[in-house]
Amino acid sequence: MSRELAHRVQNAFDRCKTFPEAGVHNGLFQVRGEAYMALIELRNLCPEIVLALRDRE
Structure with missing residues (x-):
């Protein structure tokens, strides 16, 4: 997984965590x-x- 993709996933996940x-x-x-928008972003990723x-296999 590219660093950019990993960074995008982590950012969206962190945004989901910050909103109860x-x-x-x-x-x-x-x-x-x-939070909903971050969840949609994760789904789209x-x-x-x-x-x-x-590709790692």
Whole structure:
């Protein structure tokens, strides 16, 4: 895995950790927007991560 990809993954993961979940309020589960965006970023990085790990084999 390239250093740049590893750095991008670590940054997104760290942003997810810094935002605690808001939980359920009035029957709706709420998550802070910043944490949700970081989670989406991690999801979008998954294909790159899989390819990088596959190249190591």
